[in-house]
Amino acid sequence: MKALEKLDSHLKTRLTDLSKAKEQGRKVIGYTAGGYLPEELILACDALPMCFIQAGDNTILKDAMAYTCRWVDPFWRSQIGYLTSGKNPYYTITDLIVIPITDNHTRAFSNTLGFYTPQIESFVFGVPHVKDEYALGYYLQGINRLKKKLEDFTGVEITESRLKQSIRLCNRERELFRQISLMRQSENFAVASKDFVALNHGSFIADKVVMVEILESFAKEAKDSAPLSKDGPRILLTGSTLARGDSKVMDIIEDTGGVVVMEEFAEGIHPYWGTVKLDGDLMANLAESYFMNRVCPGWFRPGTERLYFLIKLAREYKAAGVIWYQLMYRESYKVESYFFPDMLKKETGLNMLTLESEYDAMETGTMKTRIETFIETMRS
Amino acid sequence: MADYYDELFKLCGFEDEEIEEERTRIEKTFERLGIGPKDMEDANSWVRQNHDVTLKGVRKLLGAWLKELIDLVLAKDDGKKIVYIGFPAILGPGLMLSASSEDVFVSAPDMVLDHTMGQIFNKLTPILEAGEANGLPSGHALCSLWQAKIGGVAMGMIPVPDLALASSYFCDMGSKADDLVTAKYGVPVAYIDGVMDSKWGEYPDYLPERVHYLGAQINQALKKASKVLDIRLAPDAWERSQKKSQPYVNNLLRLLDLMRADPVPVSMVELELLEALSSSSTGRGIRDGIKAIEILIHELEGRVKAGIGATEKGAPRVMINFGHTSDPRVTHLIEDVGLAVPLTRILAWVGGPSFKVTRTYHTPGEKIANYELAAGMFHGTDASIKRFQKGADLMKLDGFIVNYLYNCRPSALGSHIYKKHLEEKTGLPVLAIEEDNFDSRAYSAASLRTKVETFAEMLKAKKKSAKG
Numbered sequence: 001m002k003a004l005e006k007l008d009s010h011l012k013t014r015l016t017d018l019s020k021a022k023e024q025g026r027k028v029i030g031y032t033a034g035g036y037l038p039e040e041l042i043l044a045c046d047a048l049p050m051c052f053i054q055a056g057d058n059t060i061l062k063d064a065m066a067y068t069c070r071w072v073d074p075f076w077r078s079q080i081g082y083l084t085s086g087k088n089p090y091y092t093i094t095d096l097i098v099i100p101i102t103d104n105h106t107r108a109f110s111n112t113l114g115f116y117t118p119q120i121e122s123f124v125f126g127v128p129h130v131k132d133e134y135a136l137g138y139y140l141q142g143i144n145r146l147k148k149k150l151e152d153f154t155g156v157e158i159t160e161s162r163l164k165q166s167i168r169l170c171n172r173e174r175e176l177f178r179q180i181s182l183m184r185q186s187e188n189f190a191v192a193s194k195d196f197v198a199l200n201h202g203s204f205i206a207d208k209v210v211m212v213e214i215l216e217s218f219a220k221e222a223k224d225s226a227p228l229s230k231d232g233p234r235i236l237l238t239g240s241t242l243a244r245g246d247s248k249v250m251d252i253i254e255d256t257g258g259v260v261v262m263e264e265f266a267e268g269i270h271p272y273w274g275t276v277k278l279d280g281d282l283m284a285n286l287a288e289s290y291f292m293n294r295v296c297p298g299w300f301r302p303g304t305e306r307l308y309f310l311i312k313l314a315r316e317y318k319a320a321g322v323i324w325y326q327l328m329y330r331e332s333y334k335v336e337s338y339f340f341p342d343m344l345k346k347e348t349g350l351n352m353l354t355l356e357s358e359y360d361a362m363e364t365g366t367m368k369t370r371i372e373t374f375i376e377t378m379r380s
Numbered sequence: 381m382a383d384y385y386d387e388l389f390k391l392c393g394f395e396d397e398e399i400e401e402e403r404t405r406i407e408k409t410f411e412r413l414g415i416g417p418k419d420m421e422d423a424n425s426w427v428r429q430n431h432d433v434t435l436k437g438v439r440k441l442l443g444a445w446l447k448e449l450i451d452l453v454l455a456k457d458d459g460k461k462i463v464y465i466g467f468p469a470i471l472g473p474g475l476m477l478s479a480s481s482e483d484v485f486v487s488a489p490d491m492v493l494d495h496t497m498g499q500i501f502n503k504l505t506p507i508l509e510a511g512e513a514n515g516l517p518s519g520h521a522l523c524s525l526w527q528a529k530i531g532g533v534a535m536g537m538i539p540v541p542d543l544a545l546a547s548s549y550f551c552d553m554g555s556k557a558d559d560l561v562t563a564k565y566g567v568p569v570a571y572i573d574g575v576m577d578s579k580w581g582e583y584p585d586y587l588p589e590r591v592h593y594l595g596a597q598i599n600q601a602l603k604k605a606s607k608v609l610d611i612r613l614a615p616d617a618w619e620r621s622q623k624k625s626q627p628y629v630n631n632l633l634r635l636l637d638l639m640r641a642d643p644v645p646v647s648m649v650e651l652e653l654l655e656a657l658s659s660s661s662t663g664r665g666i667r668d669g670i671k672a673i674e675i676l677i678h679e680l681e682g683r684v685k686a687g688i689g690a691t692e693k694g695a696p697r698v699m700i701n702f703g704h705t706s707d708p709r710v711t712h713l714i715e716d717v718g719l720a721v722p723l724t725r726i727l728a729w730v731g732g733p734s735f736k737v738t739r740t741y742h743t744p745g746e747k748i749a750n751y752e753l754a755a756g757m758f759h760g761t762d763a764s765i766k767r768f769q770k771g772a773d774l775m776k777l778d779g780f781i782v783n784y785l786y787n788c789r790p791s792a793l794g795s796h797i798y799k800k801h802l803e804e805k806t807g808l809p810v811l812a813i814e815e816d817n818f819d820s821r822a823y824s825a826a827s828l829r830t831k832v833e834t835f836a837e838m839l840k841a842k843k844k845s846a847k848g
Contacts, residue, residue, distance in 0.1 A: 069793075069795040069814065071789070104576075104789035104790055107576060107790075107793060111794070114579060115800075126575030126590075130571050134592075134600070135593070138592075141589045298556075301548055301559060302569065302571075303559055328520070329789075331521070331522060331553040335556040335559065336556065338515040338516075339564070342563075
């Protein structure tokens with residue numbers, strides 16, 4: 001698709017573009033994955049948001065070993081490796097790193113940043129793990145502090161009109177992701193999961209205006225294209241993290257004839273189901289949308305909201321099975337993976353395959369066997 | 381009439397009349413735990429091998445844990461409404477609940493099983509295996525304390541609680557495992573949520589909103605607990621809980637003052653028995669524990685005067701993260717290689733180096749939250765390290781052993797930072813070792829020996845050369 005080619009070409013020059021923007025006095029604000037940072041705030045102060053979403057390469061974990069033990073989830077160890085090794089240019093180009101603290105794996109990164117690289121300016125705020133009025137209030141206080149920090153850091157006031165403008169832009173992006181994703185509910189669709197994921201990953205790095213244009217083109221192309229000629233079982237793929245560079249599971253599913261029709265991940269996929277309201281208190285609206293209305297990740301307690309959402313997605317996307325792809329030592333997901341299959345089976349009759357990864361090439365063989373068997377089971 | 385278990389109970393500080401009084405309950409408990417006459421010889425020798433039973437205070441402490449075990453196992457039979465608290469526990473809420481109703485039994489059952497089925501009966505392994513088979517498999521760095529809890533329930537050793545009070549302010553594993561208990565047994569959960577979102581270097585400061593949030597969560601959890609348990613939270617529950625726990629803290633401070641002596645008068649294995657008691661029990665365990673500490677203090681004062689110690693005078697002094705909760709041999713190892721252990725980070729949290737509680741709050745939740753954030757444990761890694769660092773001055777340390785828990789993220793994520801920070805700030809050597817503090821199957825004393833022994837030799841040589 002042409003839209004994807006445009007994205008590819010945009011990303012190829014993205015670092016150069018960011019450097020040029022920096023020369024012109026604009027700030028690059030890096031932030032950690034998880035979907036709890038309202039990019040609107042960064043855009044509203046004319047800065048450039050950039051999410052650290054790269055992982056999947058086992059070698060970077062060795063770099064991280066000098067700073068943390070192996071019992072942290074490999075995605076977050078990768079971030080520690082990239083941060084400290086200078087091997088990821090997106091880290092070195094960043095002027096300020098913002099970390100919404102979600103669980104203890106994020107905290108491992110935050111501690112490393114604070115202790116080992118104090119020269120890098122950072123800002124942290126907390127994301128509670130329950131949904132109630134106090135938690136919403138706490139999250140709102142956090143993003144209000146972030147707003148102040150960004151204003152001080154960039155010297156640009158986040159006015160109501162600037163914030164409204166950036167919310168409109170991000171709403172459009174979410175709306176387009178939603179629109180493209182929903183196409184896959186039909187029997188005949190032209191959106192390959194790998195393309196959808198590539199769009200998501202690209203959107204964490206790309207210029208927001210360019211990204212929206214790309215999504216517009218993609219949506220149009222997808223509508224006009226012939227359906228994918230796939231007759232394999234429809235798969236709902238879910239887990240904590242689907243990083244840019246971690247395509248192993250998706251590749252194997254595709255190679256073995258499965259068709260991923262939905263991806264539900266806390267890190268690596270934009271939360272695109274909601275829209276931020278444009279009337280009333282905009283900061284409160286951001287909190288409402290990013291924290292309260294969003295379906296929570298597995299580290300929320302209780303995690304039932306997400307589990308029932310998965311059941312709903314499985315039904316609406318007519319999934320024939322669920323593949324639960326978790327990273328080693330992400331305990332919230334591991335524990336849920338024990339009791340969710342029963343819920344899923346009871347509600348939908350579907351089976352679930354659980355896979356775990358340490359981003360190790362050695363896993364590929366066993367993963368392939370397990371996925372092949374799972375897909376064959378669904379075919380029979 | 382004497383029975384096969386009398387000797388063990390006497391060894392664990394029970395008086396004859398106490399045994400008589402408890403006999404029916406002991407037998408019922410043993411039946412449920414699968415403990416019989418064959419286990420007594422092992423238990424007797426296990427306790428004698430691992431604990432300083434020449435001290436009456438130690439025996440009484442072991443007894444306090446046994447009483448807590450009996451009350452835990454029989455809580456349902458006793459008609460109690462049972463609340464399980466997650467570990468590490470903020471002290472106040474559980475105490476407030478038990479102060480509000482005689483019918484409520486609040487406990488950290490995993491810690492009770494570790495200290496009794498582990499430290500007294502040496503029969504923890506099957507319980508851990510049951511935990512592994514019921515949702516918390518091995519090989520995934522999942523919390524072994526939770527394996528004990530889930531295993532204990534799955535084996536029918538301990539009752540299914542009426543409510544879980546989840547420690548959502550510290551680890552992710554605990555609260556998620558509470559979800560597992562809900563999924564398996566339908567137990568309602570009151571989450572006490574908090575976010576350890578401090579910026580590096582922020583401690584001893586903390587944002588007032590953190591107090592408000594954690595405080596509101598505590599208040600809300602207490603409200604939910606009252607509803608679920610159908611009890612009225614006593615208006616003076618906070619004051620009563622304070623009254624209940626303050627003597628414990630006061631005694632602990634006196635005890636730690638004695639640990640400043642050279643030689644240290646008692647093994648850390650014995651202090652570990654009490655370091656966990658305060659946050660595991662709100663009933664007989666803590667009441668008897670307070671009395672036991674008083675006896676222990678008296679005995680240790682005598683030892684200090686006489687210059688008697690658990691290790692040699694002049695032995696290098698190290699602070700450790702925590703003592704082993706289920707297998708004392710791991711903690712003993714440090715002392716066996718010639719190091720004195722006067723303080724742990726957990727003891728320091730409850731009663732170690734002083735800290736300032738600067739703000740004033742009015743609701744119980746906020747008062748508790750404010751105290752806990754000032755104390756550092758639930759503030760963040762930076763705070764914990766600074767509390768560790770302060771221990772160096774208090775106890776005139778020669779080094780640190782940072783025995784971090786591999787399967788506890790809040791502990792493991794500081795694995796490297798602790799060492800570097802403490803070495804830089806105190807100039808003292810630090811040994812960082814990976815451990816499972818609740819389960820010695822994979823991290824036994826023998827497996828850790830080489831590292832600890834080498835570190836000890838180095839500290840001894842350093843101390844010797846400093847003396848000239």
